[in-house]
Amino acid sequence: MTKWLLYIGICLGAFIVNACTEATDAIEPAEADKVMLQLQLTLPVNEASRATEWTTEEGTAYENYIDFTDEDKYRIYFFDNNNKYIARFTPSDVVMSETNNYVLYSVEGEVPEALISASKIVSFKVMILGNWDEYKDDELTTATNLEGICSAEWATFDYSKDFELAPDKDLIPFYGIHEYQNVAFEYGEITRLEESVTLLRAMAKVEVILKTEDMSFSEVSIHGYNKQGYCAPSDVDSQEDYDQDNEKLDLHLVNNGENDEDATSNTCSFLCVKEESGEETWVAYLPEYKNVGDKTKDAYIEVRFDIQTETDKKDFVIHFADDQTDIENTSFDITRNHLYRFNVTIAPKGNLAVEVNDWENVFNNDFIF
Numbered sequence: 001m002t003k004w005l006l007y008i009g010i011c012l013g014a015f016i017v018n019a020c021t022e023a024t025d026a027i028e029p030a031e032a033d034k035v036m037l038q039l040q041l042t043l044p045v046n047e048a049s050r051a052t053e054w055t056t057e058e059g060t061a062y063e064n065y066i067d068f069t070d071e072d073k074y075r076i077y078f079f080d081n082n083n084k085y086i087a088r089f090t091p092s093d094v095v096m097s098e099t100n101n102y103v104l105y106s107v108e109g110e111v112p113e114a115l116i117s118a119s120k121i122v123s124f125k126v127m128i129l130g131n132w133d134e135y136k137d138d139e140l141t142t143a144t145n146l147e148g149i150c151s152a153e154w155a156t157f158d159y160s161k162d163f164e165l166a167p168d169k170d171l172i173p174f175y176g177i178h179e180y181q182n183v184a185f186e187y188g189e190i191t192r193l194e195e196s197v198t199l200l201r202a203m204a205k206v207e208v209i210l211k212t213e214d215m216s217f218s219e220v221s222i223h224g225y226n227k228q229g230y231c232a233p234s235d236v237d238s239q240e241d242y243d244q245d246n247e248k249l250d251l252h253l254v255n256n257g258e259n260d261e262d263a264t265s266n267t268c269s270f271l272c273v274k275e276e277s278g279e280e281t282w283v284a285y286l287p288e289y290k291n292v293g294d295k296t297k298d299a300y301i302e303v304r305f306d307i308q309t310e311t312d313k314k315d316f317v318i319h320f321a322d323d324q325t326d327i328e329n330t331s332f333d334i335t336r337n338h339l340y341r342f343n344v345t346i347a348p349k350g351n352l353a354v355e356v357n358d359w360e361n362v363f364n365n366d367f368i369f
Contacts, residue, residue, distance in 0.1 A: 035111040039106075065171060075088065124183070150252075159286075174201060179238055210279065220304075225263060226263055226266075229253075233252050288333070
């Protein structure tokens with residue numbers, strides 16, 4: 001399966017010049033005894049989510065949301081090219097503006113002395129963390145490496161069947177890393193980095209879309225999920241490690257690379273939404289899950305139609321597999337930052353046809369229950 005292609009780009013520099021003009025002008029010039037760094041942070045607006053009406057209320061899905069105006073909600077760290085911690089970057093000014101497609105943040109702060117070399121020409125990495133439950137700044141030293149943060153006990157998030165995507169409830173954790181070579185710093189000047197940091201979501205999104213008119217699901221549920229996940233992937237210390245052309249990242253599971261012991265007994269319901277097209281869509285956000293290997297531990301989706309009676313015990317099952325008739329050989333893991341879309345139609349003879357859409361490619365699967 002390929003990546004969830006709705007990604008967050010954090011642009012360090014003039015990424016969208018016209019849209020950023022007002023925000024950039026609002027930043028004060030650097031003082032003579034300071035070295036300043038300016039970052040343009042951009043969050044693309046999810047147009048599909050904007051057009052979504054939840055069954056309980058109307059609003060935007062916060063799949064791309066980080067509150068950059070609250071420094072407790074995110075961290076920006078500097079690392080050297082050997083992945084050793086240098087210092088934290090704390091912005092002193094944040095100016096927000098908005099366009100039709102982007103929410104833009106112009107962020108400026110003083111460069112820590114620990115980052116500035118004698119020559120003032122520096123190579124370094126920028127790490128971005130967002131929506132983590134906690135940040136252990138007091139535990140970070142020059143001996144701390146990137147992986148030490150990504151795999152720390154505190155670098156996890158809890159997940160429950162009551163997960164609800166909203167700023168005052170639950171949000172998706174993010175991680176991003178980017179390296180910069182030969183950056184020049186000058187006292188009294190503002191350095192503007194021009195390349196972007198792409199953030200990876202720590203969760204996957206699963207959609208079940210009913211394509212048949214005059215039909216409706218009464219319930220859609222996932223059977224099998226982990227109650228914890230890592231906020232960051234493992235062994236990702238460069239933007240090249242999660243290039244959009246790669247097939248997928250390796251799973252980073254809290255339980256020593258395995259699912260929770262009781263993961264298969266965990267169930268939760270999808271949330272029903274209505275798209276502008278009128279299609280009934282059910283959505284769930286899930287931590288990573290190992291689905292390839294022991295088939296007795298596979299996660300699967302159950303759907304039930306509203307025309308089914310209480311005496312009708314039969315639920316329809318959708319597997320996380322490219323070919324629903326060859327689950328053994330075509331199953332795939334539930335991986336962070338991926339979108340898994342299942343389009344369901346009812347054939348004339350009552351057969352259920354499931355189309356598995358992984359965003360870039362479409363796999364057509366017809367099978368009879």
